[in-house]
Amino acid sequence: MKCQLCSNPATVHLTDIVDMQKKELHLCQSCAEQHQLIKKQELNLPAILKSLIGQHIGQQTDELARLTCPACGIKYMEFRAQGRLGCPYDYVVFRDGLAPLMQRIHRSDHHVGKAPQRSVLPAEQQAKLVELRRRLQNAIDRENYEEAAHLRDMLRNKGSHG
Amino acid sequence: MNLDSLTHTSGEWLRGSGPESDIVISSRIRLARNLAAFPFTNRASSGQKSEIESLLRERVARLDLEPRLGYLSVPTLSSLDRQLLVERQLISRELASADGPRGVALAPQERVSLMVNEEDHLRLQVMRSGFTLDEAWQEIDRVDDMLEQRVTYAFSEEFGYLTACPTNVGTGMRASVMLHLPALEHTKQIEKVFRALQKINLAVRGLYGEGSRASGHFYQISNQVTLGKSETGILNEIHGVIPNIITYERQARTSWLRDNRQGLQDKISRAYGTLCSATMMTSEETMELLSFVRLGINLHLVEDITIPTVNELFIQTQPAHLQKIVGTSLDGEERNAARARYLRTRLREAGAHPN
Numbered sequence: 001m002k003c004q005l006c007s008n009p010a011t012v013h014l015t016d017i018v019d020m021q022k023k024e025l026h027l028c029q030s031c032a033e034q035h036q037l038i039k040k041q042e043l044n045l046p047a048i049l050k051s052l053i054g055q056h057i058g059q060q061t062d063e064l065a066r067l068t069c070p071a072c073g074i075k076y077m078e079f080r081a082q083g084r085l086g087c088p089y090d091y092v093v094f095r096d097g098l099a100p101l102m103q104r105i106h107r108s109d110h111h112v113g114k115a116p117q118r119s120v121l122p123a124e125q126q127a128k129l130v131e132l133r134r135r136l137q138n139a140i141d142r143e144n145y146e147e148a149a150h151l152r153d154m155l156r157n158k159g160s161h162g
Numbered sequence: 163m164n165l166d167s168l169t170h171t172s173g174e175w176l177r178g179s180g181p182e183s184d185i186v187i188s189s190r191i192r193l194a195r196n197l198a199a200f201p202f203t204n205r206a207s208s209g210q211k212s213e214i215e216s217l218l219r220e221r222v223a224r225l226d227l228e229p230r231l232g233y234l235s236v237p238t239l240s241s242l243d244r245q246l247l248v249e250r251q252l253i254s255r256e257l258a259s260a261d262g263p264r265g266v267a268l269a270p271q272e273r274v275s276l277m278v279n280e281e282d283h284l285r286l287q288v289m290r291s292g293f294t295l296d297e298a299w300q301e302i303d304r305v306d307d308m309l310e311q312r313v314t315y316a317f318s319e320e321f322g323y324l325t326a327c328p329t330n331v332g333t334g335m336r337a338s339v340m341l342h343l344p345a346l347e348h349t350k351q352i353e354k355v356f357r358a359l360q361k362i363n364l365a366v367r368g369l370y371g372e373g374s375r376a377s378g379h380f381y382q383i384s385n386q387v388t389l390g391k392s393e394t395g396i397l398n399e400i401h402g403v404i405p406n407i408i409t410y411e412r413q414a415r416t417s418w419l420r421d422n423r424q425g426l427q428d429k430i431s432r433a434y435g436t437l438c439s440a441t442m443m444t445s446e447e448t449m450e451l452l453s454f455v456r457l458g459i460n461l462h463l464v465e466d467i468t469i470p471t472v473n474e475l476f477i478q479t480q481p482a483h484l485q486k487i488v489g490t491s492l493d494g495e496e497r498n499a500a501r502a503r504y505l506r507t508r509l510r511e512a513g514a515h516p517n
Binding site: 071072074082083084085086087088091092098101102105106107108109110111112113114115116117118120121123126129130133134137140 | 196198199200201202204205207209210281303306307310311314315316317318319320321322323324325326327328329331332333387388389390391392393394395
Protein backbone atom coordinates (compact mmCIF):
# COMPACT_ATOMS: atom_id res chain seq x y z
CA MET A 1 0.00 0.00 0.00
CA LYS A 2 1.23 3.45 -0.91
CA CYS A 3 1.08 6.65 1.09
CA GLN A 4 -2.01 8.67 0.21
CA LEU A 5 0.04 11.90 0.13
CA CYS A 6 3.18 10.79 -1.63
CA SER A 7 4.10 7.53 -3.30
CA ASN A 8 6.31 6.08 -0.58
CA PRO A 9 5.21 2.82 1.07
CA ALA A 10 2.59 3.46 3.75
CA THR A 11 3.67 2.37 7.19
CA VAL A 12 1.25 4.36 9.37
CA HIS A 13 -2.38 3.30 9.28
CA LEU A 14 -4.90 5.43 11.12
CA THR A 15 -8.55 4.67 11.55
CA ASP A 16 -10.96 7.26 12.83
CA ILE A 17 -14.71 7.15 13.26
CA VAL A 18 -16.36 10.46 12.42
CA ASP A 19 -20.19 10.69 12.49
CA MET A 20 -20.53 6.94 12.48
CA GLN A 21 -18.40 6.78 9.38
CA LYS A 22 -15.12 4.98 9.35
CA LYS A 23 -12.25 6.91 7.79
CA GLU A 24 -8.94 5.36 7.05
CA LEU A 25 -5.66 7.10 6.45
CA HIS A 26 -2.58 5.38 5.07
CA LEU A 27 0.61 7.38 5.21
CA CYS A 28 4.34 6.97 5.16
CA GLN A 29 6.31 7.76 8.32
CA SER A 30 7.52 11.18 7.15
CA CYS A 31 4.12 12.42 5.91
CA ALA A 32 2.49 11.30 9.13
CA GLU A 33 5.14 13.15 11.13
CA GLN A 34 4.82 16.23 8.92
CA HIS A 35 1.09 16.43 9.58
CA GLN A 36 1.73 15.82 13.26
CA LEU A 37 -0.43 12.74 13.24
CA ILE A 38 2.21 10.85 15.12
CA LYS A 39 4.97 12.01 17.39
CA LYS A 40 8.40 12.09 15.88
CA GLN A 41 10.28 9.35 17.63
CA GLU A 42 13.34 7.23 17.45
CA LEU A 43 12.95 3.58 16.84
CA ASN A 44 12.59 2.05 20.30
CA LEU A 45 14.59 -1.14 19.75
CA PRO A 46 14.60 -2.42 23.33
CA ALA A 47 10.81 -2.14 23.56
CA ILE A 48 10.32 -3.96 20.27
CA LEU A 49 12.77 -6.65 21.30
CA LYS A 50 11.00 -7.07 24.61
CA SER A 51 7.63 -7.55 22.97
CA LEU A 52 9.13 -10.04 20.52
CA ILE A 53 10.68 -12.05 23.36
CA GLY A 54 7.40 -11.89 25.25
CA GLN A 55 5.54 -13.38 22.30
CA HIS A 56 8.18 -16.04 21.88
CA ILE A 57 8.09 -17.08 25.52
CA GLY A 58 4.30 -16.95 25.44
CA GLN A 59 4.19 -19.59 22.74
CA GLN A 60 6.80 -21.69 24.49
CA THR A 61 4.97 -21.57 27.77
CA ASP A 62 1.94 -23.16 26.12
CA GLU A 63 3.97 -26.21 25.24
CA LEU A 64 5.92 -26.13 28.49
CA ALA A 65 2.74 -25.71 30.54
CA ARG A 66 1.71 -29.21 29.52
CA LEU A 67 4.99 -30.81 30.61
CA THR A 68 5.20 -33.12 33.61
CA CYS A 69 8.41 -34.80 34.77
CA PRO A 70 8.00 -38.58 34.39
CA ALA A 71 10.46 -39.15 37.24
CA CYS A 72 9.21 -36.97 40.11
CA GLY A 73 5.81 -35.99 38.74
CA ILE A 74 6.20 -32.22 39.08
CA LYS A 75 4.46 -30.08 36.45
CA TYR A 76 6.31 -27.24 34.75
CA MET A 77 3.67 -24.79 36.02
CA GLU A 78 4.20 -26.01 39.58
CA PHE A 79 7.88 -25.23 39.20
CA ARG A 80 7.04 -21.76 37.87
CA ALA A 81 4.76 -21.12 40.83
CA GLN A 82 7.14 -22.40 43.54
CA GLY A 83 10.49 -21.60 41.96
CA ARG A 84 11.84 -24.99 43.07
CA LEU A 85 12.39 -28.02 40.87
CA GLY A 86 11.33 -31.52 41.90
CA CYS A 87 14.30 -33.67 40.93
CA PRO A 88 17.56 -33.60 38.92
CA TYR A 89 15.79 -34.96 35.81
CA ASP A 90 13.70 -31.76 35.57
CA TYR A 91 16.78 -30.14 34.06
CA VAL A 92 16.29 -32.49 31.08
CA VAL A 93 12.49 -32.42 30.86
CA PHE A 94 12.09 -28.65 31.29
CA ARG A 95 15.26 -27.78 29.43
CA ASP A 96 13.55 -25.45 26.92
CA GLY A 97 12.05 -23.42 29.72
CA LEU A 98 15.14 -23.45 31.91
CA ALA A 99 17.74 -22.43 29.32
CA PRO A 100 16.34 -18.89 28.82
CA LEU A 101 15.82 -18.61 32.57
CA MET A 102 19.48 -19.51 33.21
CA GLN A 103 20.54 -17.00 30.62
CA ARG A 104 18.57 -14.34 32.50
CA ILE A 105 19.82 -15.27 35.98
CA HIS A 106 23.41 -16.21 35.21
CA ARG A 107 23.98 -14.76 31.73
CA SER A 108 25.19 -18.20 30.75
CA ASP A 109 23.63 -21.56 30.02
CA HIS A 110 26.48 -23.97 30.56
CA HIS A 111 28.65 -25.05 33.47
CA VAL A 112 32.29 -24.13 33.85
CA GLY A 113 34.33 -25.43 36.77
CA LYS A 114 34.53 -28.40 39.06
CA ALA A 115 33.08 -31.78 38.04
CA PRO A 116 32.90 -35.06 39.95
CA GLN A 117 35.99 -37.16 39.35
CA ARG A 118 34.18 -40.44 39.06
CA SER A 119 31.71 -41.08 36.27
CA VAL A 120 28.38 -39.36 36.55
CA LEU A 121 25.15 -41.34 36.63
CA PRO A 122 23.43 -40.91 33.21
CA ALA A 123 20.35 -38.68 33.42
CA GLU A 124 17.96 -41.45 32.33
CA GLN A 125 19.24 -43.74 35.04
CA GLN A 126 18.84 -40.99 37.65
CA ALA A 127 15.30 -40.47 36.39
CA LYS A 128 14.51 -44.19 36.61
CA LEU A 129 15.64 -44.31 40.24
CA VAL A 130 13.65 -41.22 41.20
CA GLU A 131 10.61 -42.70 39.46
CA LEU A 132 10.97 -46.04 41.24
CA ARG A 133 11.19 -44.21 44.55
CA ARG A 134 8.01 -42.28 43.73
CA ARG A 135 6.17 -45.50 42.84
CA LEU A 136 7.47 -47.07 46.04
CA GLN A 137 6.16 -44.16 48.08
CA ASN A 138 2.76 -44.42 46.33
CA ALA A 139 2.62 -48.13 47.05
CA ILE A 140 3.40 -47.50 50.73
CA ASP A 141 0.75 -44.76 50.88
CA ARG A 142 -1.80 -47.17 49.36
CA GLU A 143 -0.63 -49.85 51.80
CA ASN A 144 0.15 -52.12 48.88
CA TYR A 145 3.04 -53.84 50.60
CA GLU A 146 3.49 -56.52 47.96
CA GLU A 147 4.16 -53.94 45.27
CA ALA A 148 6.32 -51.95 47.70
CA ALA A 149 8.50 -55.00 48.38
CA HIS A 150 8.83 -55.61 44.65
CA LEU A 151 9.83 -51.99 43.98
CA ARG A 152 12.28 -52.06 46.87
CA ASP A 153 13.96 -55.10 45.29
CA MET A 154 14.14 -53.31 41.97
CA LEU A 155 15.80 -50.32 43.61
CA ARG A 156 18.24 -52.59 45.40
CA ASN A 157 19.14 -54.36 42.16
CA LYS A 158 19.91 -51.06 40.51
CA GLY A 159 22.55 -50.47 43.12
CA SER A 160 22.45 -48.12 46.05
CA HIS A 161 23.23 -44.88 44.27
CA GLY A 162 23.37 -42.79 47.39
CA MET B 163 27.89 -32.66 70.99
CA ASN B 164 27.29 -30.34 73.91
CA LEU B 165 25.65 -27.18 72.64
CA ASP B 166 25.84 -25.44 76.01
CA SER B 167 29.63 -25.29 75.78
CA LEU B 168 29.31 -23.25 72.58
CA THR B 169 27.82 -20.30 74.42
CA HIS B 170 31.09 -19.48 76.17
CA THR B 171 33.10 -18.91 73.02
CA SER B 172 32.72 -16.67 70.00
CA GLY B 173 33.17 -19.48 67.46
CA GLU B 174 35.35 -19.39 64.41
CA TRP B 175 33.85 -16.53 62.47
CA LEU B 176 34.09 -14.03 65.32
CA ARG B 177 37.54 -15.12 66.47
CA GLY B 178 38.82 -11.74 65.33
CA SER B 179 42.05 -12.94 63.79
CA GLY B 180 43.34 -13.56 60.28
CA PRO B 181 44.29 -11.19 57.46
CA GLU B 182 42.62 -7.72 57.48
CA SER B 183 40.62 -8.71 60.55
CA ASP B 184 40.09 -5.08 61.60
CA ILE B 185 37.59 -4.86 58.73
CA VAL B 186 37.03 -8.39 57.41
CA ILE B 187 35.21 -10.40 60.06
CA SER B 188 35.02 -13.70 58.25
CA SER B 189 35.10 -15.55 54.94
CA ARG B 190 32.58 -18.24 54.14
CA ILE B 191 31.93 -20.63 51.26
CA ARG B 192 28.99 -22.94 50.80
CA LEU B 193 28.37 -25.62 48.18
CA ALA B 194 24.93 -26.98 47.27
CA ARG B 195 24.87 -30.69 46.40
CA ASN B 196 22.12 -33.24 45.76
CA LEU B 197 21.94 -37.00 45.52
CA ALA B 198 21.34 -38.17 41.96
CA ALA B 199 18.76 -40.84 42.72
CA PHE B 200 16.34 -38.90 44.94
CA PRO B 201 13.78 -36.15 44.45
CA PHE B 202 14.88 -32.75 45.81
CA THR B 203 14.03 -32.08 49.46
CA ASN B 204 10.86 -30.05 48.79
CA ARG B 205 9.41 -32.93 46.76
CA ALA B 206 10.64 -35.77 49.00
CA SER B 207 8.24 -37.60 51.32
CA SER B 208 9.07 -37.81 54.99
CA GLY B 209 10.24 -41.41 54.46
CA GLN B 210 12.51 -40.37 51.60
CA LYS B 211 13.94 -37.50 53.62
CA SER B 212 14.73 -39.89 56.40
CA GLU B 213 16.40 -42.24 53.90
CA ILE B 214 18.47 -39.32 52.55
CA GLU B 215 19.37 -38.26 56.08
CA SER B 216 20.53 -41.66 57.26
CA LEU B 217 22.47 -42.25 54.04
CA LEU B 218 24.28 -38.91 54.24
CA ARG B 219 24.76 -39.14 57.98
CA GLU B 220 26.43 -42.52 57.63
CA ARG B 221 28.68 -41.41 54.72
CA VAL B 222 29.63 -38.17 56.47
CA ALA B 223 30.55 -40.09 59.64
CA ARG B 224 33.01 -42.17 57.63
CA LEU B 225 34.83 -39.11 56.24
CA ASP B 226 38.49 -39.05 57.10
CA LEU B 227 38.32 -35.72 58.93
CA GLU B 228 40.18 -34.83 62.10
CA PRO B 229 38.51 -34.10 64.42
CA ARG B 230 35.38 -36.03 63.47
CA LEU B 231 32.12 -34.23 62.79
CA GLY B 232 29.32 -34.53 65.32
CA TYR B 233 25.77 -34.93 64.00
CA LEU B 234 22.73 -33.12 65.36
CA SER B 235 19.21 -34.08 64.31
CA VAL B 236 17.35 -30.74 64.12
CA PRO B 237 13.81 -31.99 65.02
CA THR B 238 15.15 -33.32 68.34
CA LEU B 239 16.63 -29.92 69.29
CA SER B 240 14.73 -27.40 71.39
CA SER B 241 13.78 -24.19 69.60
CA LEU B 242 16.35 -22.37 71.74
CA ASP B 243 19.14 -24.70 70.57
CA ARG B 244 18.08 -24.27 66.97
CA GLN B 245 18.17 -20.51 67.35
CA LEU B 246 21.59 -20.79 68.98
CA LEU B 247 22.90 -22.58 65.89
CA VAL B 248 21.34 -19.94 63.63
CA GLU B 249 22.96 -17.14 65.65
CA ARG B 250 26.33 -18.89 65.27
CA GLN B 251 25.68 -19.20 61.51
CA LEU B 252 26.06 -22.98 61.71
CA ILE B 253 22.61 -23.64 60.27
CA SER B 254 20.27 -21.51 58.18
CA ARG B 255 16.97 -20.11 59.39
CA GLU B 256 15.34 -22.34 56.76
CA LEU B 257 16.84 -25.51 58.24
CA ALA B 258 15.85 -24.41 61.75
CA SER B 259 12.20 -23.93 60.79
CA ALA B 260 11.67 -26.59 58.09
CA ASP B 261 9.68 -29.82 58.51
CA GLY B 262 10.73 -33.43 58.53
CA PRO B 263 13.98 -35.32 59.04
CA ARG B 264 16.97 -33.00 58.75
CA GLY B 265 20.16 -32.18 60.57
CA VAL B 266 23.66 -30.81 60.61
CA ALA B 267 27.13 -32.32 60.95
CA LEU B 268 29.51 -29.99 62.76
CA ALA B 269 33.22 -29.80 63.39
CA PRO B 270 34.05 -28.88 66.99
CA GLN B 271 35.88 -25.66 66.03
CA GLU B 272 32.75 -24.69 64.03
CA ARG B 273 34.70 -24.22 60.81
CA VAL B 274 32.88 -26.93 58.88
CA SER B 275 29.13 -27.51 58.89
CA LEU B 276 27.16 -29.83 56.61
CA MET B 277 23.42 -29.27 56.52
CA VAL B 278 21.27 -32.22 55.49
CA ASN B 279 17.83 -31.79 53.86
CA GLU B 280 17.93 -28.04 53.60
CA GLU B 281 16.65 -26.74 50.23
CA ASP B 282 19.25 -29.09 48.74
CA HIS B 283 20.08 -32.51 50.18
CA LEU B 284 23.46 -31.27 51.27
CA ARG B 285 24.78 -27.82 51.96
CA LEU B 286 28.48 -27.82 52.81
CA GLN B 287 29.85 -24.76 54.56
CA VAL B 288 33.31 -23.69 55.59
CA MET B 289 33.80 -20.53 57.62
CA ARG B 290 37.04 -18.85 58.66
CA SER B 291 38.04 -15.75 60.51
CA GLY B 292 39.49 -12.85 58.49
CA PHE B 293 39.95 -12.48 54.74
CA THR B 294 40.70 -16.13 53.99
CA LEU B 295 38.59 -17.15 51.00
CA ASP B 296 41.36 -19.22 49.41
CA GLU B 297 41.92 -21.30 52.54
CA ALA B 298 38.17 -21.71 52.90
CA TRP B 299 37.94 -22.90 49.29
CA GLN B 300 40.78 -25.40 49.71
CA GLU B 301 39.10 -26.86 52.76
CA ILE B 302 35.60 -27.12 51.31
CA ASP B 303 36.95 -28.48 48.01
CA ARG B 304 38.71 -31.24 49.94
CA VAL B 305 35.62 -32.16 51.98
CA ASP B 306 33.54 -32.14 48.78
CA ASP B 307 36.06 -34.44 47.02
CA MET B 308 35.98 -36.86 49.94
CA LEU B 309 32.18 -36.95 49.96
CA GLU B 310 32.01 -37.39 46.23
CA GLN B 311 33.89 -40.68 46.60
CA ARG B 312 31.05 -41.97 48.73
CA VAL B 313 27.87 -40.50 47.24
CA THR B 314 26.60 -40.01 43.69
CA TYR B 315 25.93 -36.33 43.18
CA ALA B 316 23.33 -35.04 40.74
CA PHE B 317 25.50 -33.52 38.03
CA SER B 318 25.16 -32.83 34.31
CA GLU B 319 27.89 -31.82 31.89
CA GLU B 320 25.69 -29.01 30.67
CA PHE B 321 24.37 -27.47 33.88
CA GLY B 322 26.92 -28.67 36.45
CA TYR B 323 25.78 -29.56 39.97
CA LEU B 324 21.99 -29.75 39.83
CA THR B 325 20.11 -27.89 42.55
CA ALA B 326 16.50 -27.46 43.62
CA CYS B 327 16.59 -23.78 42.66
CA PRO B 328 18.05 -22.76 39.27
CA THR B 329 19.74 -19.77 40.95
CA ASN B 330 22.28 -22.14 42.54
CA VAL B 331 22.93 -24.49 39.63
CA GLY B 332 26.42 -24.88 38.14
CA THR B 333 29.10 -24.62 40.78
CA GLY B 334 26.48 -24.54 43.53
CA MET B 335 28.87 -22.16 45.22
CA ARG B 336 28.15 -19.08 47.27
CA ALA B 337 31.28 -17.37 48.55
CA SER B 338 30.86 -14.50 50.96
CA VAL B 339 32.96 -12.12 52.96
CA MET B 340 31.62 -10.35 56.03
CA LEU B 341 32.87 -6.79 56.47
CA HIS B 342 32.60 -4.26 59.28
CA LEU B 343 32.03 -0.90 57.59
CA PRO B 344 31.00 1.73 60.15
CA ALA B 345 32.88 4.64 58.53
CA LEU B 346 31.52 4.02 55.02
CA GLU B 347 28.05 3.87 56.51
CA HIS B 348 28.66 7.11 58.42
CA THR B 349 29.76 8.96 55.26
CA LYS B 350 26.92 7.36 53.23
CA GLN B 351 29.52 6.24 50.67
CA ILE B 352 28.28 2.73 51.32
CA GLU B 353 25.46 3.29 48.81
CA LYS B 354 28.01 3.97 46.09
CA VAL B 355 29.89 0.80 46.96
CA PHE B 356 26.66 -1.22 46.76
CA ARG B 357 25.75 0.16 43.37
CA ALA B 358 29.20 -0.65 42.00
CA LEU B 359 28.99 -4.19 43.39
CA GLN B 360 25.52 -4.77 41.94
CA LYS B 361 26.81 -3.81 38.51
CA ILE B 362 29.27 -6.69 38.65
CA ASN B 363 26.63 -9.09 40.01
CA LEU B 364 27.80 -9.26 43.60
CA ALA B 365 25.12 -9.18 46.27
CA VAL B 366 25.21 -7.26 49.55
CA ARG B 367 23.33 -8.61 52.56
CA GLY B 368 23.09 -7.98 56.27
CA LEU B 369 24.58 -10.03 59.09
CA TYR B 370 22.14 -12.90 58.95
CA GLY B 371 21.79 -13.21 55.19
CA GLU B 372 18.88 -12.66 52.86
CA GLY B 373 16.47 -10.00 53.95
CA SER B 374 18.25 -9.23 57.20
CA ARG B 375 19.31 -5.73 58.14
CA ALA B 376 22.91 -4.67 58.29
CA SER B 377 22.91 -4.41 62.06
CA GLY B 378 26.19 -3.56 63.75
CA HIS B 379 27.39 -2.14 60.41
CA PHE B 380 28.16 -5.69 59.23
CA TYR B 381 27.79 -6.43 55.54
CA GLN B 382 28.12 -9.69 53.63
CA ILE B 383 29.31 -9.52 50.05
CA SER B 384 28.73 -12.60 47.92
CA ASN B 385 28.48 -13.84 44.34
CA GLN B 386 25.07 -14.22 42.72
CA VAL B 387 26.06 -16.02 39.55
CA THR B 388 26.81 -19.73 39.91
CA LEU B 389 26.61 -20.89 36.28
CA GLY B 390 29.17 -20.19 33.55
CA LYS B 391 31.96 -19.15 35.91
CA SER B 392 34.40 -21.50 37.57
CA GLU B 393 34.90 -21.58 41.34
CA THR B 394 38.26 -19.84 41.05
CA GLY B 395 36.77 -17.32 38.60
CA ILE B 396 34.09 -16.42 41.14
CA LEU B 397 36.63 -16.21 43.98
CA ASN B 398 38.88 -13.99 41.87
CA GLU B 399 36.00 -11.57 41.26
CA ILE B 400 35.40 -11.23 44.98
CA HIS B 401 39.13 -11.02 45.62
CA GLY B 402 39.26 -8.21 43.10
CA VAL B 403 36.84 -5.92 44.94
CA ILE B 404 37.35 -6.59 48.66
CA PRO B 405 40.78 -4.87 48.89
CA ASN B 406 39.22 -1.75 47.37
CA ILE B 407 36.39 -1.72 49.89
CA ILE B 408 38.92 -2.21 52.71
CA THR B 409 40.91 0.74 51.39
CA TYR B 410 37.76 2.94 51.16
CA GLU B 411 36.77 2.03 54.72
CA ARG B 412 40.29 2.82 56.02
CA GLN B 413 40.29 6.14 54.14
CA ALA B 414 36.85 7.00 55.52
CA ARG B 415 38.07 6.19 59.04
CA THR B 416 41.17 8.36 58.59
CA SER B 417 39.23 11.36 57.31
CA TRP B 418 36.61 10.95 60.04
CA LEU B 419 39.45 11.14 62.58
CA ARG B 420 41.08 14.08 60.82
CA ASP B 421 37.91 16.13 60.30
CA ASN B 422 36.10 15.45 63.54
CA ARG B 423 38.27 13.59 66.00
CA GLN B 424 36.44 14.97 69.01
CA GLY B 425 33.02 14.12 67.61
CA LEU B 426 34.10 10.55 66.83
CA GLN B 427 35.79 10.13 70.21
CA ASP B 428 32.60 11.36 71.87
CA LYS B 429 30.42 8.95 69.86
CA ILE B 430 32.63 6.02 70.81
CA SER B 431 32.90 7.02 74.48
CA ARG B 432 29.13 7.41 74.72
CA ALA B 433 28.64 4.01 73.13
CA TYR B 434 31.05 2.45 75.60
CA GLY B 435 29.54 4.37 78.51
CA THR B 436 26.01 3.28 77.61
CA LEU B 437 27.07 -0.36 77.34
CA CYS B 438 28.74 -0.12 80.77
CA SER B 439 25.83 1.48 82.57
CA ALA B 440 22.45 0.98 80.84
CA THR B 441 19.88 -1.20 82.59
CA MET B 442 17.79 -2.13 79.53
CA MET B 443 19.32 -2.95 76.18
CA THR B 444 17.80 -4.31 72.96
CA SER B 445 19.78 -6.59 70.71
CA GLU B 446 19.70 -4.01 67.92
CA GLU B 447 21.08 -1.18 70.11
CA THR B 448 23.75 -3.49 71.51
CA MET B 449 24.99 -4.29 68.00
CA GLU B 450 25.09 -0.62 67.07
CA LEU B 451 27.00 0.40 70.21
CA LEU B 452 29.41 -2.54 70.14
CA SER B 453 30.13 -1.64 66.54
CA PHE B 454 31.34 1.82 67.62
CA VAL B 455 33.42 0.31 70.44
CA ARG B 456 34.97 -2.10 67.92
CA LEU B 457 35.79 0.86 65.68
CA GLY B 458 37.25 2.68 68.70
CA ILE B 459 39.57 -0.22 69.51
CA ASN B 460 40.81 -0.37 65.91
CA LEU B 461 41.48 3.38 65.98
CA HIS B 462 43.19 3.16 69.39
CA LEU B 463 40.56 5.39 70.93
CA VAL B 464 39.48 2.65 73.35
CA GLU B 465 42.29 0.99 75.24
CA ASP B 466 40.86 -1.17 77.99
CA ILE B 467 39.11 -3.93 76.03
CA THR B 468 40.12 -6.14 73.12
CA ILE B 469 38.55 -7.11 69.79
CA PRO B 470 38.01 -10.76 70.82
CA THR B 471 36.02 -9.58 73.86
CA VAL B 472 33.84 -7.30 71.73
CA ASN B 473 33.33 -10.11 69.20
CA GLU B 474 32.27 -12.46 71.98
CA LEU B 475 29.76 -9.87 73.19
CA PHE B 476 28.31 -9.51 69.69
CA ILE B 477 27.31 -13.17 69.73
CA GLN B 478 26.61 -13.66 73.43
CA THR B 479 24.06 -10.85 73.53
CA GLN B 480 21.96 -12.49 70.79
CA PRO B 481 18.64 -13.75 72.21
CA ALA B 482 19.32 -17.50 72.28
CA HIS B 483 22.88 -17.15 73.56
CA LEU B 484 21.77 -14.81 76.31
CA GLN B 485 19.05 -17.18 77.50
CA LYS B 486 21.52 -20.09 77.45
CA ILE B 487 24.02 -18.10 79.52
CA VAL B 488 21.40 -16.96 82.02
CA GLY B 489 20.07 -20.51 82.10
CA THR B 490 16.38 -19.71 81.77
CA SER B 491 14.02 -18.60 79.04
CA LEU B 492 13.20 -14.90 79.10
CA ASP B 493 10.60 -12.73 77.38
CA GLY B 494 11.55 -9.55 75.51
CA GLU B 495 11.66 -7.13 78.47
CA GLU B 496 13.44 -9.60 80.75
CA ARG B 497 15.89 -10.26 78.00
CA ASN B 498 16.70 -6.57 77.61
CA ALA B 499 17.38 -6.29 81.33
CA ALA B 500 19.48 -9.47 81.37
CA ARG B 501 21.42 -8.28 78.33
CA ALA B 502 22.25 -4.94 79.96
CA ARG B 503 23.29 -6.73 83.17
CA TYR B 504 25.50 -9.17 81.27
CA LEU B 505 27.16 -6.35 79.31
CA ARG B 506 27.85 -4.35 82.49
CA THR B 507 29.46 -7.34 84.17
CA ARG B 508 31.58 -8.36 81.21
CA LEU B 509 32.79 -4.84 80.43
CA ARG B 510 33.65 -4.14 84.06
CA GLU B 511 35.69 -7.34 84.21
CA ALA B 512 37.43 -6.46 80.94
CA GLY B 513 38.03 -2.85 82.01
CA ALA B 514 39.43 -3.94 85.39
CA HIS B 515 41.79 -6.49 83.83
CA PRO B 516 42.87 -5.21 80.43
CA ASN B 517 44.42 -8.03 78.40
